Each structure stands twice: as C-alpha cells, then as structure tokens.
Amino acid sequence: MSSENRAKLEEKYQSFISSFPKVTAIDAKTLHTQLENSADKPTLVDVRTPEEQQVSMIPGAIRRDIFEAHKEEYRTTPLVAYCTVGFRSGKYAQQLMEEGFNVKNFKGSIIAWTQEGFPLVKDTSSNEPTKRVHIFGEQWKLQGEGYDPVWFAKPKSYFEMFRTLIPQRFARSRKSIKPSSHRSIWTALAFILSSEKHFSLGHFQAVEYVEK
Numbered sequence: 001m002s003s004e005n006r007a008k009l010e011e012k013y014q015s016f017i018s019s020f021p022k023v024t025a026i027d028a029k030t031l032h033t034q035l036e037n038s039a040d041k042p043t044l045v046d047v048r049t050p051e052e053q054q055v056s057m058i059p060g061a062i063r064r065d066i067f068e069a070h071k072e073e074y075r076t077t078p079l080v081a082y083c084t085v086g087f088r089s090g091k092y093a094q095q096l097m098e099e100g101f102n103v104k105n106f107k108g109s110i111i112a113w114t115q116e117g118f119p120l121v122k123d124t125s126s127n128e129p130t131k132r133v134h135i136f137g138e139q140w141k142l143q144g145e146g147y148d149p150v151w152f153a154k155p156k157s158y159f160e161m162f163r164t165l166i167p168q169r170f171a172r173s174r175k176s177i178k179p180s181s182h183r184s185i186w187t188a189l190a191f192i193l194s195s196e197k198h199f200s201l202g203h204f205q206a207v208e209y210v211e212k
Contacts, residue, residue, distance in 0.1 A: 002115065002144070002145055005115060006115055008142055009111055009115070010108070012085055012142075013086050019087070020091055020094040020105065023090055023103075023104070025090075025106075026105070026106055026107060027107050027112065028112040028115065028118065029116060031080060032116065041078075042077075042078040043062065043078070043080070044060055044061035044082060044106075045064055045081045046082060046083075047081055047088050047089050047092045048083050048110075050063070051134075051152065055130075055132050055133065055150050056110075056120040056134065058110060061124060074101070075100075079093075079101055080103070081093045083109050084109055084110055084136065086108055086112075089105050110133060110134075111133070111142050111143055114133050115144040117144055117146070120147075131146060131147050132148045132150050133148070133150065136151060
C-alpha cells in the first residue's frame with residue numbers, strides 16, 4: 001500500500017505542476033535533511049487554512065498569515081512552501097518567486113512528509129506530537145502508515161457551502177462581491193470554479209472532524 005500511495009501522490013503532483021512550471025521542487029527526504037543538518041535551514045511556510053493547520057503542522061513551520069505580516073524579514077532566507085499535496089503551495093511559491101524570494105515548493109507536501117514517517121505536531125508553539133493529518137476525503141487517503149487521516153464533515157447543503165465559501169474565496173483574491181442576486185451568486189461561483197484546479201466538495205468542509 002505504501003508504494004501504491006507514493007505512486008498515486010506522484011501522479012497527482014505531476015498533473016498540476018504545469019500551473020507553476022518555473023518553480024523548483026524539493027522532496028521530503030531532501031527537505032528533512034536540510035532542516036536537520038543544514039547551516040542555512042529553509043523556513044517552512046504552511047499555506048493551508050487555519051482549520052487544516054489545527055489538525056497538524058510540520059515542526060518548525062510558520063503559518064502563511066504570519067509570514068505575510070513579516071515578509072520582508074525573510075527576503076534573503078531560503079523558503080519552502082507546503083500545503084496538502086503541493087498545488088496551493090506551488091501557486092504561492094510562484095507568486096513569491098515573482099516577488100524576488102528564494103523559494104521552493106514542497107513536492108507532495110505534508111502527505112509526502114508522512115509517507116517518509118517524519119513527525120507532525122499539533123501546533124508549533126507546543127510541539128506536541130500527533131499522528132493526525134488533514135486530507136480532503138477518501139480519494140486523498142495517501143498518508144503514510146501509522147498516520148490518521150482527518151477530513152471535515154461535508155456541509156449539509158450547497159447553499160451552506162456557497163454561503164461560507166464565496167466570502168472566503170473573494171477575500172483571498174482581494175475581490176469583493178455581494179451575492180444580492182442570482183446573477184451575482186453565479187458570477188461568484190464561476191470565479192471560484194475557475195480558480196480551483198481540483199474542485200470537489202472535500203475542499204469546502206464544515207468544522208466537524210471525521211476520522212477514518
């Protein structure tokens with residue numbers, strides 16, 4: 001199962017690297033070695049949502065919002081961005097690269113990290129170890145052996161999903177829309193779908209954890 005999961009993760013990653021072709025990737029073993037032994041350790045930036053980060057993080061990583069608040073302090077620091085499998089972090093790494101930062105994308109991201117058996121923590125302030133890792137649903141259960149996949153309960157309805165999703169997406173894109181009409185709602189939805197390469201209900205979960 002381990003080799004099968006590795007192959008599936010590699011396939012998923014290869015399917016979207018064309019979205020950030022100029023971004024250099026780094027694999028889990030190389031990253032772990034650099035974090036453990038390198039004199040010039042990279043700074044890990046977790047680009048996932050706060051809800052995902054509450055499940056677990058890679059030790060020593062900083063949240064994207066904290067990085068953004070102190071971005072200029074990292075101008076000469078090697079950076080590695082990560083998410084669940086590497087799509088969101090790849091897009092973010094591309095943005096940072098265009099801004100002149102020395103950044104790489106973590107290939108396979110936190111899922112690849114677990115496949116190598118490397119540790120996770122509940123939060124980086126306490127460094128309390130955990131085996132829980134957030135994924136987006138059954139089709140994303142590619143974590144390493146001994147790790148517990150966690151995803152969130154699906155919203156009760158499409159209305160509930162879009163009611164919470166639309167403001168979040170437009171806030172992130174620095175755009176705004178007031179869904180006061182059917183037309184504006186569908187305009188918002190069209191934007192969301194066009195900006196999400198891998199759209200599924202698993203991306204828009206409520207905050208109740210479900211473990212399998």
